[in-house]
Amino acid sequence: NAGVTQTPKFRVLKTGQSMTLLCAQDMNHEYMYWYRQDPGMGLRLIHYSVGEGTTAKGEVPDGYNVSRLKKQNFLLGLESAAPSQTSVYFCASSYSYQNEQFFGPGTRLTVL
Amino acid sequence: GENVEQHPSTLSVQEGDSAVIKCTYSDSASNYFPWYKQELGKRPQLIIDIRSNVGEKKDQRIAVTLNKTAKHFSLHITETQPEDSAVYFCAARWTGNEKLTFGTGTRLTIIP
Numbered sequence: 001n002a003g004v005t006q007t008p009k010f011r012v013l014k015t016g017q018s019m020t021l022l023c024a025q026d027m028n029h030e031y032m033y034w035y036r037q038d039p040g041m042g043l044r045l046i047h048y049s050v051g052e053g054t055t056a057k058g059e060v061p062d063g064y065n066v067s068r069l070k071k072q073n074f075l076l077g078l079e080s081a082a083p084s085q086t087s088v089y090f091c092a093s094s095y096s097y098q099n100e101q102f103f104g105p106g107t108r109l110t111v112l
Numbered sequence: 113g114e115n116v117e118q119h120p121s122t123l124s125v126q127e128g129d130s131a132v133i134k135c136t137y138s139d140s141a142s143n144y145f146p147w148y149k150q151e152l153g154k155r156p157q158l159i160i161d162i163r164s165n166v167g168e169k170k171d172q173r174i175a176v177t178l179n180k181t182a183k184h185f186s187l188h189i190t191e192t193q194p195e196d197s198a199v200y201f202c203a204a205r206w207t208g209n210e211k212l213t214f215g216t217g218t219r220l221t222i223i224p
Contacts, residue, residue: 031210040121042201042216043156050210058211090155097210098144103155 001026004104006091012110013081021076021107023091031094032074033058033101034066036087043090049074050097081111114139116204118215125192126223133218135202136184142206145185147176150199150217159200160187189220197222 007022023032033048035058045058047066055066063085065077074093078085088108092101115138125131135145146161162169162176162185169176173192178185185204189196202215 033211040216042118043214045211045213048211056210059213097205100146100158100161101212103157105155 003027004091004093004102006089006104006107008107009105010108012112013078014112015082017081018077018079019081019109020078021089021091021109023074023076023093023104024072025093025102026072027093027095027102028071029093029095029102030071031097031101032068033092033094034064034074034076035090035092036060036085037090037106038087046076046089081109083111085109086111114142114204114206114209114213116202116213116215118202118218120218121216122219122221124221124223127192127194129192131187131189131192131196131220133187133200133202133220134184135186135204135215136182137204137213138183139204139206140180140183141208142183142204144205145176145178146203146212147174147187148201148203148214150201152198156201192222194222194224196220 004025034046035043049068052071067075091104094101118135143164148156149159150156175188199217203212
């Protein structure tokens, strides 16, 4: 099993450009999460999903959109990238909210 | 909402000594407290967790203690080794909530 995978690993954008980050899991998990990690600020939840077709806002949702069209995939979109969105993005999944969250390897995004 | 404070932000200990990292939480209804370890350039991984009906849990050289009255929980690492060098994150989830709130992290350095 691959576990949780993320695509791409690195990306550089110019301000105003758009992009989509893909998270995939092969563990049949219901719950999926998108976090951003910034120095000194820990992991902050952007959006999450409790099952196929559902999404919900986390702690820092502004400027991001998500979709969960298939159970195994969770997409994070940036419609108009800003330098403040320069960060490392981690996806995670869990069987239920009461179970361990498994993280992907991360995507390092730089917005110039 | 939930707030989790983590201290210290950096910690250096001699190899073989013990390390203690402490987190405090704001919501007395919190019932689940995991600890994640993140090695440099890697993804966060769960190392130990504790639920509110337990005061202490041990797994070889690591242990977590929970003081519900004071609303704090701590990670204890004994007989530290160079491979313990990493950033450690605490987190908390309160009853009925689907989300984890993470602390800001502690960078632990083991000095050979």
